[in-house]
Amino acid sequence: MTPVLVVFDLDGTLLDTHADLVESLNYTIAAIDVAPVSYDDLTHLVGHGAKVMIERACSLRGHPLSQEQLPALLDRFIAHYTDNMPGHTAPYPGLVEAMDQLKSAGCKLAVCTNKLEGLARSLIEKLELTHYFDAITGGDTFTVRKPDAQHLLGTIERAGGDVRNSVMIGDSINDILVARNAGVPSIAVPFGYSDAPVETLGPNRVITHFKELTPALIDELIMDFTAATPTAAAG
Numbered sequence: 001m002t003p004v005l006v007v008f009d010l011d012g013t014l015l016d017t018h019a020d021l022v023e024s025l026n027y028t029i030a031a032i033d034v035a036p037v038s039y040d041d042l043t044h045l046v047g048h049g050a051k052v053m054i055e056r057a058c059s060l061r062g063h064p065l066s067q068e069q070l071p072a073l074l075d076r077f078i079a080h081y082t083d084n085m086p087g088h089t090a091p092y093p094g095l096v097e098a099m100d101q102l103k104s105a106g107c108k109l110a111v112c113t114n115k116l117e118g119l120a121r122s123l124i125e126k127l128e129l130t131h132y133f134d135a136i137t138g139g140d141t142f143t144v145r146k147p148d149a150q151h152l153l154g155t156i157e158r159a160g161g162d163v164r165n166s167v168m169i170g171d172s173i174n175d176i177l178v179a180r181n182a183g184v185p186s187i188a189v190p191f192g193y194s195d196a197p198v199e200t201l202g203p204n205r206v207i208t209h210f211k212e213l214t215p216a217l218i219d220e221l222i223m224d225f226t227a228a229t230p231t232a233a234a235g
């Protein structure tokens with residue numbers, strides 16, 4: 001039987017990236033005299049990749065961008081963010097212990113983020129977490145990204161997992177939707193970047209700390225999900 005695969009979102013789920021995102025974003029938009037954004041604004045800005053984050057930040061501050069302005073700003077963001085990695089970014093409390101426990105129980109782990117794959121890989125590498133993951137995919141890895149099912153299905157395939165034996169864990173609507181679209185159960189965490197309370201996004205479970213992310217919880221979630229999904233059970 002294929003090992004259980006736990007797929008993590010990155011920003012706001014694996015890693016607390018808020019301080020560095022705010023810093024690089026404000027450095028980027030200062031180039032065109034757009035006023036800085038705050039930590040609270042991030043719930044509205046993060047989760048769709050850097051391009052959307054820059055666009056939304058400028059709109060939020062009353063300076064909608066033209067499409068011609070975007071590439072240079074994106075380059076500015078990527079350069080600043082890369083130069084300052086890992087900055088203040090760190091795994092959320094209990095994450096490493098939870099991943100160790102899952103690995104010991106035979107689970108595979110993967111990352112499915114809308115961050116650019118290169119940025120995600122560098123950041124994970126700088127934090128010495130690369131060895132945990134059987135696959136790392138970003139918003140530019142495939143032709144589509146979360147919430148499109150193919151982003152998660154492609155990640156599962158690269159990690160050598162099975163869609164019937166996988167779980168997605170994330171902090172935003174795109175994570176819950178990609179799981180639903182791919183036919184995979186989801187877990188939401190409330191400490192990331194979501195406009196709405198995560199309970200209202202329709203995840204199969206909510207955990208408030210990684211100490212709750214045990215092999216037993218994952219098994220139970222897959223069992224419940226399979227039992228409630230006739231096609232998955234039949235497949």
Ligand SMILES: O=C(O)COP(=O)(O)O
Binds near residue numbers: 045049
């Ligand atoms: O918006 C981003 O850059 C990525 O966000 P994600 O890791 O939560 O998918």
Ligand SMILES: [Mg+2]
Binds near residue numbers: 172
């Ligand atoms: Mg996220």
